Amino acid sequence: xxxxxxxxxxxxFGDFVAVNRVSLTLPAGRLxxxxxxxxxxxTTLINLATGAVFxxxxxxxxxxxxxxxxxxxxxxxxxxxxxxxIMNIFARLSVLQNILLPVxxxxxxxxxxxxxxxxxxxxxxxxxxxLREIGLLGHEHDPAGALSHGDQRLLELGIAIxxxxxxxxxxxxxxxxxxxxxxxxxxxxxxxxxxGRTTFVIxxxxxxxxFSLAEWIVVMxxxxxxxxxxxxxxxxxxxxxxxxxxxxFSA
Amino acid sequence: MTGRLSPRATILVVLLVSALFxxxxxxxxxxxxxAMQILILAVFSLGFNLLFGYTGLLSFGQAGFFAVGAYGCxxxxxxxxxxxxxxxxxxxxxxxxAFLLGILSVRHTRIYFSMLTLAFGMMIYSIAWKxxxxxxxxxxxxxxxxxxxxxxxxxxxSMAAIEHYYYxxxxxxxxxxxxxxxxxxxxxxxxxxxxxxSETRAAFxxxxxxxxxxxxxxxxxxxxxxxxxxxxxxxxxxxxxIAHWSTSAEPVLAxxxxxxxxxxxxxxxxxxxxxxxxxxxxxxEYWLICFGIVVVAMVMGxxxxxxxxxxxxxxxxxxxxxxxxxxxxxxxxx
Numbered sequence: 234x235x236x237x238x239x240x241x242x243x244x245x246f247g248d249f250v251a252v253n254r255v256s257l258t259l260p261a262g263r264l265x266x267x268x269x270x271x272x273x274x275x276t277t278l279i280n281l282a283t284g285a286v287f288x289x290x291x292x293x294x295x296x297x298x299x300x301x302x303x304x305x306x307x308x309x310x311x312x313x314x315x316x317x318x319i320m321n322i323f324a325r326l327s328v329l330q331n332i333l334l335p336v337x338x339x340x341x342x343x344x345x346x347x348x349x350x351x352x353x354x355x356x357x358x359x360x361x362x363x364l365r366e367i368g369l370l371g372h373e374h375d376p377a378g379a380l381s382h383g384d385q386r387l388l389e390l391g392i393a394i395x396x397x398x399x400x401x402x403x404x405x406x407x408x409x410x411x412x413x414x415x416x417x418x419x420x421x422x423x424x425x426x427x428x429g430r431t432t433f434v435i436x437x438x439x440x441x442x443x444f445s446l447a448e449w450i451v452v453m454x455x456x457x458x459x460x461x462x463x464x465x466x467x468x469x470x471x472x473x474x475x476x477x478x479x480x481x482f483s484a
Numbered sequence: 485m486t487g488r489l490s491p492r493a494t495i496l497v498v499l500l501v502s503a504l505f506x507x508x509x510x511x512x513x514x515x516x517x518x519a520m521q522i523l524i525l526a527v528f529s530l531g532f533n534l535l536f537g538y539t540g541l542l543s544f545g546q547a548g549f550f551a552v553g554a555y556g557c558x559x560x561x562x563x564x565x566x567x568x569x570x571x572x573x574x575x576x577x578x579x580x581x582a583f584l585l586g587i588l589s590v591r592h593t594r595i596y597f598s599m600l601t602l603a604f605g606m607m608i609y610s611i612a613w614k615x616x617x618x619x620x621x622x623x624x625x626x627x628x629x630x631x632x633x634x635x636x637x638x639x640x641x642s643m644a645a646i647e648h649y650y651y652x653x654x655x656x657x658x659x660x661x662x663x664x665x666x667x668x669x670x671x672x673x674x675x676x677x678x679x680x681x682s683e684t685r686a687a688f689x690x691x692x693x694x695x696x697x698x699x700x701x702x703x704x705x706x707x708x709x710x711x712x713x714x715x716x717x718x719x720x721x722x723x724x725x726i727a728h729w730s731t732s733a734e735p736v737l738a739x740x741x742x743x744x745x746x747x748x749x750x751x752x753x754x755x756x757x758x759x760x761x762x763x764x765x766x767x768x769e770y771w772l773i774c775f776g777i778v779v780v781a782m783v784m785g786x787x788x789x790x791x792x793x794x795x796x797x798x799x800x801x802x803x804x805x806x807x808x809x810x811x812x813x814x815x816x817x818x
Contacts, residue, residue, distance in 0.1 A: 242769055250706035265708060267671065285684070287686075296593075296666065299741060304692070305687040305688060306690050306691055306692045306693075309687075309689065309690035310690055311749055316687070317685075321682055321684060321685045322681075322682070322685065323677070323678045323682055323685060323686075324681050324682075325677065325680070325681050326674070326677060326678060327746070330674055330677075330678075331678075333674065333691045334674060334675065334678045334686065335689035337671050337674070338675075338689050338690030338691050339674070339690055342671050343671050343672065343674075343675040343691055343696070343697075344671070344672055344675075344699070345670055345671045345672055346666075346667050346670050346672045347663070347666045347667060347670055348666070348670055349666070349669055349670065350669060350670070350671065353671060392685065392689060393688075394690075395689075396689065396690055423592070468492055
């Protein structure tokens with residue numbers, strides 16, 4: 234099944250063309266990695282797909298429906314989600330509350346004014362399940378801002394998967410992590426991906442991560458899709474090699 | 485943030501509330517009058533802090549809604565001497581005004597929001613000043629009756645004695661405080677706090693951010709309206725200065741004194757505000773200068789307000805609220 238289809242999407246900031254007429258199809262169940270040098274337009278593509286910015290041209294379809302100019306929260310309700318490259322958690326809320334918010338939002342219970350959180354038993358159980366998966370259950374009452382950097386990255390991932398999305402973009406999920414934390418994150422992505430509820434699209438710089446996880450690789454350069462294909466094909470692609478000349482790509 | 489009050493806090497609250505109920509029996513008219521002023525400012529500040537401390541929006545225009553509540557209540561009482569009708573009408577008018585101006589204000593955040601609210605507040609001030617036929621201009625509205633509390637066919641309680649009116653103010657204020665206490669611990673309260681910490685993240689968690697900002701703005705307007713509506717029966721007069729931006733500064737100062745990240749901060753701050761004002765005014769009419777010095781000293785000494793001294797120390801302190809928004813990367817919703 235086809236989840237997201239991007240047709241000729243373009244976005245410029247002033248004179249800089251961040252994304253230039255990109256067409257891409259993301260089918261359900263295929264873990265895709267988007268790679269490319271800095272400034273290739275990877276994060277802008279995620280921003281276009283999730284509604285952080287609207288495209289200047291082109292059409293976006295999610296499960297066949299036109300979402301090109303749909304507001305962010307509507308896209309989340311429809312089954313899209315994302316994590317951020319820059320840390321973006323609710324620093325003053327507890328770890329549990331960080332996860333609780335997207336869970337309550339999906340259940341349509343964020344507008345309830347006068348009853349205590351302890352009565353939201355189903356949402357609480359669901360949020361604790363997410364905390365168990367990211368290994369932060371022991372920290373549930375800590376303020377999120379007091380967590381270590383690595384734990385904050387895990388929490389970031391937790392907030393992204395808490396809405397139980399069908400399609401989830403992860404923007405450099407392994408950056409700034411210790412090797413142990415990194416393997417926790419990779420293991421989690423691999424496991425959730427295998428369960429089949431969520432299709433992940435990751436933007437990554439670390440080629441070890443990319444080639445160990447991805448089933449499909451999209452290479453971007455200067456705002457355009459340079460190539461896409463199976464990992465083995467991408468590894469042999471001449472144009473891709475030229476873009477990555479001198480980097481660790483020959484591994 | 486974790487729900488129930490500790491046993492010590494519960495005892496303290498019970499003692500305080502009992503003391504407030506006993507006040508007219510043990511104290512003279514002046515302490516009762518000051519207590520009413522404190523309760524009114526506490527309600528005003530609590531509403532303000534739902535916007536500021538909980539949603540991250542600094543409004544400089546709350547006096548506008550305070551004035552809508554006061555003038556609304558006064559006009560009703562002058563036409564129909566029914567206390568309940570007057571207060572309810574004032575609150576409703578302020579809520580409608582806040583909702584309408586909120587639609588325009590919550591599209592913006594930070595300094596832009598603050599400036600917009602300042603402008604809207606001063607707009608209401610101008611209306612109070614210029615629309616002489618309705619508001620009485622600079623004379624204001626005078627001779628507002630402290631109308632009896634009347635439930636048709638059931639009871640009529642005279643409000644001629646100030647002590648009777650004190651209980652109306654006390655019960656309504658306590659109800660407003662309790663409602664706010666429940667609100668900030670509800671899913672809605674959590675959602676507002678999440679928007680404060682990161683509006684981008686909240687949107688990507690599936691929250692329509694502007695709609696919730698409008699909720700907060702309207703509720704803050706209702707609280708300002710209630711505070712304002714309690715004033716005319718007490719003072720028997722309403723004049724334009726209550727709509728001035730310097731009135732908007734009162735809940736800001738009270739909240740900063742008490743602490744923006746503690747529920748009780750604005751209430752304690754309202755108490756401190758009047759204690760400091762009362763003490764300093766005995767010595768000089770330029771009490772605001774001394775007050776300013778006290779506020780500056782407190783903000784530098786206890787950036788999280790007086791109540792931060794009494795917070796549960798077992799929990800590791802949350803770091804100061806930094807701007808963690810991925811602004812450059814995802815400049816959305818603005």
